[in-house]
Amino acid sequence: MIATTLRRGLVYVLLSIAAFISVFPFLWMMIGATNTSAEIIRGKVSFGSALIANATTFFTQVDAVRIFWNSGVIAVVATVLTLAISSLAGYGFEMFRSRLRERIFALLLLLLSIPFAAMMVPLFVMFSQAKLVNTFAAVILPTIASIFIIFYFRQATKAFPSELRDAAKIDGLKEWQIFLFVYLPVMRSTYAAATIIVFMSNWNNYLWPLIVLQTAENKTITLILSALTSAYTPDYGMILFGTVLATLPTLVIFFLLQRRFVEGMLGAVK
């Protein structure tokens, strides 16, 4: 009995430490946004009075409206297109089976393990030949057919009741109408979860935008943050203020849709 209580206590202590370590950098980021750079690298862990100064520096050095607009447009357009294209494909692979299409699907899963580095150079050459370097199209186009999201939708479609499709067919609905008016509304929580995953990965995308977005007015917030951090003596107060701004959208989405998010992640494995 005592051993059980002890073990229990140990579990709570370890989980509390893990939870603290996981959350601390978020606190640190918010505290840092109110301190001067000198205070931050001295490790000051209490709120300071430099918030206004940090905000002012950030907004004078960074064209924030423009940069967040860039990040937002890229993330929203990419998310809508990814969901449309990938859910169509996931539905198609699951509903219409043929040996050839199963082979293609297996091939796609194999492609999933090829790292981005292996296509980066030719992709860049392709986009520079098409004179699309430094455009949002170049950032978005390679991301919209996502094998992971196609796989996710195919898995989720297995739970879609086939009677619904049969009934709709008897009612004379065409396949695209079934997809649009029956499948889409029924699967809305799958779409919600996928929206979060895709939005976050696009909002946070770094390497490919770093390669194709070259002029300052087209850059996204992740690129700007990284550029500010690379300075010889980075102004951490201002940078952490920017980091809070950049993390806020995904943090808000996460807390609003937390249950959906975890369910969505879980759904992807089941």
Added chain:
Amino acid sequence: MAQTRLDRRERINGWLFIAPALVLLGLFMVYPIVWSLWMSFQVGKGMNLSFGGFANIMRLTQDTVFQRALTNTFTFFIVQVPIMIVLALLFAVALNDATLKFRGLFRTAIFLPCVTSLIAYSTVFKSMFASDGVINQALMALHIISGPIAWFGDPFWAKIAIIIAITWRWTGYNMIFYLAALQNIDRSIYEAARIDGVPAWARFRYLTIPMLKPVILFTTVISTIGTLQLFDEVYNFTAGTGGPADSTLTLSLYIYNLTFKFMPSFGYSATVSWVIVLVVAILSFLQFLVARDRRRKP
């Protein structure tokens, strides 16, 4: 007659639904992959490429920077992935206990790092790793170290800093996969084992681990691919240098430098990128083998 028309429509629909995705994947994935394989046998500067046979592969064997990048990447993989997988498993098993209080709170907290962008969190960590910074002060207050560590002035500690950062970012992510799998396990198996007097560690070793094997394999493969592509954190921590003295230079960062920073040599950087593909393929294959072998044993 009606039947065959229906069949044909089904067949056409089957292709129509997947066509947009296949066209995009073909154009922006398959074509670049094939091209880069071809490119990896070409030599020259910029786009003035000519077939060089095995010249690039010979260059790999003499390129000490490449060999350092390969060693570094491998070090990150061999140290970081096991630590993270074990931590994630332990957290998942602890959180799977329905009688545990504050489960939701713990789960949310440990998962929270996943919502940050790689750049945002590495920026935050860079400021925490400053030589008089909060991490050194905490470690000194706990008497773990006697003087401050120069995290990014020392080749050894720079690697450790990156490993700590990646582990922070991805442990919760892996934990969610294990939690999902654990929830699918029939609880009565555990009940039966407990009634039979099987101790907790044995239940973990002989029930949990074997049943989670497919998920562990999946997350290990995913983490292997992720670690071998390591770029954002290192680039951000070291302002793109992979320093000090190339001690944190990864393969992806080297490819980036070869392509966009030095005199562009597309052919050779493609060769280096295929080294990553090859290593991922070999490691995934080994991981599959290990998972299969263990399943046969009991």
